[in-house]
Each structure stands twice: as structure tokens, then as C-alpha cells.
Amino acid sequence: MGNKLTDGRDVRFVLYEQLRVEALCRSERFQDHSGETFDMILDAAEKLAANEFMPTNSRGDEVGCTWEEGKVKIPESFHAPFRKYCEGGWLSMCEDEAVGGQLVPVVVDFACKEMFFAANYALAGYMGLTHSAAKVIEVYGTDEQKASYMVPLYEGRYAGTMNLTEAQAGSDVGSIRTKATRNPDGSFSIQGTKIFITGGNQDVTENLVHIVLARIEGDPDGTRGLSCFVVPQRRVDAEGRIVEENDVTCSGIEHKMGFKGSATCVLNYGDNGNCRGELLGPERKGIVVMFHMMNEQRVLVGLQGLAQGSTAYMHALGFARERMQGPAFGTKGPEQVPIIRHPDVRRDLLWMKCSTEGLRALIYYTVYCMDRLSVAADEEETLEWRDLVDMLTPICKAYATDRGFDVCTRSLQVHGGYGYCREYGVEQFARDSKIATIFEGTNGIQALDLFGRKIRMREGAALKTLLAKMYGDVEEAGKVPELAGYADDVSKAIAALDAVTKELLDRVSSGDAYTAYSWATPYLEVFGDIVLGWMFLWQARIACEKGATSSGDDPFYASKLDTARFYIGSLLPLVHGKIQAIMRNEEAFSRMEEAMFPDPA
Ligand SMILES: Cc1cc2nc3c(=O)[nH]c(=O)nc-3n(C[C@H](O)[C@H](O)[C@H](O)COP(=O)(O)OP(=O)(O)OC[C@H]3O[C@@H](n4cnc5c(N)ncnc54)[C@H](O)[C@@H]3O)c2cc1C
Missing domain, CATH: 1.10.540.10 (Acyl-CoA dehydrogenase/oxidase, N-terminal domain)
Known part of the structure; x- marks a missing residue:
């Protein structure tokens, strides 16, 4: 390719x-x-x-x-x-x-x-x-519902949207106010306003199917009172024919820093009291139903981070091979060389290579676990693959999108002033990719999911499954003579992760939850760094098996082996400093009351 x-x-x-x-x-x-x-x-x-x-x-x-009169x-x-x-x-x-x-x-x-x-x-x-x-x-x-909506959605005749966010309910999904009122025919009347809805209105498909979180009148506050509804933009009859407009209007679109071809809509449900929705799944289980949609989306958003980083890296490589600047390293003369030969640029490119290849391995592996889950032979296998998917999902979402964005900005830097100009395309990658760190649950919320939920899931058994898998692969790689030292490095990093996990959980149980939770994002970052170390060691073992040498038949393997070595030898060690900072738990944080921040008002 x-x-x-x-x-x-x-x-x-x-x-x-x-x-x-x-x-x-x-x-x-x-x-x-x-x-x-x-x-x-x-x-x-x-x-x-x-x-x-x-x-x-x-x-x-x-x-x-563009938006005009609701369209x-x-x-x-x-x-x-x-x-x-x-x-x-x-x-x-x-x-x-x-x-x-x-x-x-x-x-x-x-x-x-x-x-x-x-x-x-x-x-x-x-x-x-x-x-x-x-x-x-x-x-x-x-x-x-399958006949009316699922089939035309899979065919792409209809398009789907996901409706959680309201002005007062962003990360705090439990504050949703959209209301559902029972009708005698079993349907529900929906009333409320959703904001930031991707593809909430567009002019390509003949219909839209909105999946909406709302609260049935009388149901409790918080997420436990939410139910999920299918709300068509245009109603269909039993034969699947579109019969009339539903009462869903788009009152505007957002003007954003990037992702501009994607319509981000404000949707008003039932302004005229005539918006019909159908319950999807059991009442008050809306959050479980919506999470089915969101879990798939979260790994997909991680892939979006990787994809934007990947194309940004490929653009940087192409540019660095062509852009001439001098002097050549170690000379004082006027000779210009492609900037890929300047050590600072080459290090940047190698960092981007590590990031995109590492993220690709992480995301594909997580999705491969989903495939294995779908064909699991027994309960034990099911549990194992599910544990791996559950543990890795917030890391895919948050770590891959943060890294993907960083790759885009580094690519821009490699392009110098040209990167800042539209013509070269990379400034668009930087603007577009940022959204992936925000939607589908901000990366901060992903960190809370990992630290507050996933590592304690099944009393820590899911985390154990993942760590055992990592240690198993490290052991295999350690048997390859060229990799013994690198396997030792990764093994030490996993042990440090295990130790910092225990320390943070101890802080929670000893009543210091506030400071423990303040480390959720750095903890996720360290987790991601170490998971990538595991991935690279695994890849390095395969490269060695394929006879990776610089004079080998396929230079890909030598390149893969050195990429892995660079990651484990030059980037992975940084986790020890990050973990040290978490372990030290600087007390200044606890003293930093709200009033100690300047008041910009
Ligand atoms: C382009 C775009 C497309 C979108 N598409 C959709 C869509 O299709 N469907 C949909 O339903 N929504 C969509 N959203 C909304 C998006 O999911 C929300 O913006 C996001 O969930 C964050 O909510 P918020 O903007 O209200 O920020 P807030 O929730 O106010 O968060 C602000 C900051 O506070 C942090 N924060 C908030 N609560 C906590 C907490 N409890 N603990 C720690 N930190 C916290 C967050 O991490 C964030 O950094 C989209 C948004 C955009 C911009």
C-alpha cells in the first residue's frame, strides 16, 4: 500500500x-x-x-x-x-x-x-x-423495531444518532431532564432538548433514527431512572413506509474548531407536544442499553485518535523526506539535506512511529479480544476475553486519543511554518482530532472509569487477568536472547504498575479518596505507556522469529525490532518518574483549596 x-x-x-x-x-x-x-x-x-x-x-x-430553517x-x-x-x-x-x-x-x-x-x-x-x-x-x-429501523440502518438508507447530552447534563448523565410520558397505545411522548448531537440532522439519508436517553415520568432521579428510546425523525408504518414527520426539530448547529464536516446539532424533541418514541429495552435500564452503544463507540473513538495520528505521521514522513534544510549535521557548510536526516526531526519521527504502531497494536488487540469473545467456547473463556475488553476499553479511548492528538501536533511541528498553513493539511488533523479526547465520555471520565471501576471489577480479578496476560507474553519474549534485557524492563514496569495500583487503592480505603482520584488521569497514562511496552515486546519477539537483522530479506522486521527497542529503552523508562510522582503524593495538592486559585471574574 x-x-x-x-x-x-x-x-x-x-x-x-x-x-x-x-x-x-x-x-x-x-x-x-x-x-x-x-x-x-x-x-x-x-x-x-x-x-x-x-x-x-x-x-x-x-x-x-450549514443550517437553514431547521434543515x-x-x-x-x-x-x-x-x-x-x-x-x-x-x-x-x-x-x-x-x-x-x-x-x-x-x-x-x-x-x-x-x-x-x-x-x-x-x-x-x-x-x-x-x-x-x-x-x-x-x-x-x-x-x-428491527424491521422498521435496524434493517434500513444497516443498509444505510437511514442514519443513526446518539442522544445523551443536554445543557446541564454533559459528563453528569444522571441529570438528564428529557421526559417520556406514556401514551395509551404503548408509545411514549418525548419532550426535551439535546445538544451537541452528531449527525442530528443531515441531507443524505431518507430518515434518521435517534437513540435517546430520557426519564419516564415518575421514575427516580439519577442514572437509575433513565430509559432508552428509539425516536424516528420521520415515522414509519408497519410496512416500513415513511408516513409523516415526527416532532423533532433541529434549532441550530455548532461552529467548531474542527470536525467541521460533521453536523453537531441542537435537537428539540416535542416542542409541539407530538414527538413519539418507542421504548428500547427494559424501563429504567436505559443506561445499560446506551452503554452497549457507547462501549462500541469508545473503542471506535480510540481508533479515530490512532487514524488521525497515523495520517499525520505519514504526512510528516513524506514532508521530512523532501524538505531540504542545512547545514547537514556535523558540518558548517551550506549543504542542505532532507530534514529527516536532522537528529531532532528523526527523533520526532521515531516517536510518532512508536505512537502510531503501538496504538494500532493496542486497539486491534482489544477488538480481536471482542472477536474471541464472540466465539468463546465456554464460560471461562468468555470471562477472560470480556475482562480484557473491559480493562482495555478506557485505555483505548483516552490514551489513544490523547496520543493521537499529540502525534498530529508533532506532525505540524515537523512541517515548520508550512504545517501552520492550510495547504499542507496537517493543521486540519490537529483541529479535527481534538474532539476525540472530549466526546464519548471525556478522557477525564475514562480515567475515572479505569481507576474507579475497572481495576476493582470482580474484586480485582479483571485486572489480574490482564496483568497475567502481560506477564505471560513477557516471559515468552524473555526466552529470546536478544530480548532478555528488554523483557526485564517491561516486567519491571508492570511490577511498578501493580505497586502504584495497590498504593492508590490503599489511599482510597484509608479515607484519602480525594487525592487518590486526583491521580486518575496520570494513572491511566502510565497504564497506557506500559500496555504499549507489552505490545512492543510482543512484536519484537515476532520480528526476531522472522529473522530481523539489518541485512535481512525484509527490512520491515529490523525496523520493527528497533522501533520496539527504542520504545522500551527510551520512552518506557519515563513511566518510573511518573509513578514516582504518584507515589510521592505531594501534600501541596491537598492544601490547594479552591480559594487559592486566582479569581478571573
Ligand atoms: C463535536 C461534538 C460532538 C458531540 N457528539 C455527541 C453526540 O453525538 N451525542 C451526545 O450525546 N453528545 C455528544 N457530544 C457531547 C460530548 O459527549 C460532551 O461534550 C462530553 O460528554 C462532555 O460534556 P460537557 O461538554 O458538558 O463537559 P462537562 O461535563 O462540563 O466537563 C467539563 C470538564 O470537567 C470534567 N468533569 C466533568 N465532570 C467530572 C467528574 N465527575 N469528575 C472529573 N471530571 C469531570 C470533564 O472531564 C471536562 O474536562 C458531542 C460534543 C461535541 C463537542
């Missing part, structure tokens, strides 16, 4: 050599596939992403979305690739044949989506939500 989206060789290395995804085809679910069909799918995705999505990216950013227009140039994606069956690719799918493993789909999100983040975002809406109806919907 030769495009500016992803490193296709690395994509295939993770899929086929690290995760050995062809082995999934031994299960009944994936039996119709093979490495060849996966390759065909990847090639087709690359074509669509590079030829149809990418050329519309910059134009979409320039023209953005939203997304960039005209998005329409054709949007339709091609839907007509090509990409939305339902991983689903059962009964719903038009081809039972492709999700990990292969994610490798394709990495290209789509790299090529045009705003455009690909519409598809991600549409798939999640279809999926949540597939899992929780009635037969009628």
Missing part, C-alpha cells in the same frame, strides 16, 4: 503476524473467510478511502455544514462517498447474514475503518454512529 493514510505493512503485520487473525476462521462464525478474503476487503477499503473519502476531506473542512446540509462532496460506503455493504459487514452481513471479524473491519477515519474523519463519523444505532436495536429491539 502506498498512501498517506496508514502504514499498510504494519496493519498486516498486526493482523496476520501478531494476532494471527486467520485462525479466527477455524470457528464456525468466521468459517467462510480466510486471509485472502481479508486482504480483498482491506484492498477495497483502501481504494474507497483513498479515492473517495480523502479527496473530500479538505473541502468538507472548508465549507462545513442541515452537510458538505455536498460527502454525499457520493457516503452512499458508496452504504451501498458497498460496509455498515453491516460484520453482522449475521440474516441482516445482510458477511460475518467478517470486527478486527478486520477496524483495520478498514482506520483508513476511513484517516481519510475523512467527519464523513466516517456518520457511519460509525449509524452502525452503533443499528447494533443496539439488534440487541435490545423488538422484532417490529
